[in-house]
Amino acid sequence: MTLAQDERAALVDTLRSVGPDAPTLCEGWTTRDLVAHLVVRERRPDTGPGFMIKQFAGHTERVRADAAAGSWQVLLDQLASGPPTFSPFKLVDRWANLAEMFVHHEDVLRGGTPRDAPWTPRPLSAEMQEALVTPAKSMAKLTLKGSPASVTLTTTDGRELVTSGSGKPVVVTGTAGELVLFAFGRAPLDVTYEGDGDSVSAVMSAKRGF
Known part of the structure; x- marks a missing residue:
């Protein structure tokens, strides 16, 4: 199995455990x-534009809401089985879905926890941490470009992954997994911040992600 498949299976196990009404870090979503979002993303290519383009978001949300009204067990089985043959994600699952499954798994695990609460991440293998370096870099380039400071993401072993934004320098340090979550705008997190106090505060409160 690939890392993306492993993370998908772990996510499904967690979902079966917590049930359909548990909180997540996605605002307003159980x-x-x-x-439903994950299933529609893989099984309804017509909803793809709505994930990125505001004008198409209404259609995507209607399809997602319809899916959410269906059977919880069917939704879990569809998610567990992975992208169907006709899905554009079928051939790129190992790359396109690694961060997707990881971030949404953490959305469930950390759901209901205050953003400023301390958090101890689950252990991840060295292979998984290394695989998350690439999505941390690529996502940060997008989500930090409007940052109120020049933000550098640094791993706990001292590697500088990316610098984006403008202003006074702020260094955010954490494992690759936590830096992916930072780039996606998730919290709580297990990261440290270095820099001017006002700049650090501005970075911590700035909106990131989509």
């Missing part, structure tokens, strides 16, 4: 809403 676990049922989140699973």
Whole structure:
């Protein structure tokens, strides 16, 4: 199995454990809403534009809401089985879905926890941490370009992954997994911040992600 498949299976196990009405880090979404999003993303190519383009978002949300109204067990089985043959994600699952499954798994695990609460991440293998370096870099380039400071993401082993934004320098340090979550705008997190106090505060409160 690939890392993306492993993370998908772990996510499904967690979802089965917590049920369809558990909170997530996705504002306004329960676990049922989140699973419907993942299933629609892979099984309804016509909804793809709505994930990125505001004008198409209404159609995507209607399809997702319809899916969410269906059977929880069917949704879980569809998610567990992975992208169907006709899905554009079928051939690129190992790359396109690694961060997707990881971030949404953490959305469930950390759901209901205050953003400023301390958090101890689950252990991840060295292979998984290394695989998350690339999505941390690529996502940060997008989500930090409007940052109120020049933000550098640095791993706990001292590697500088990316610098984006403008202003006074702020260094955010954490494992690759936590830096992916930072780039996606998730919290709580297990990261440290270095820099001017006002700049650090501005970075911590700035909106990131989509």
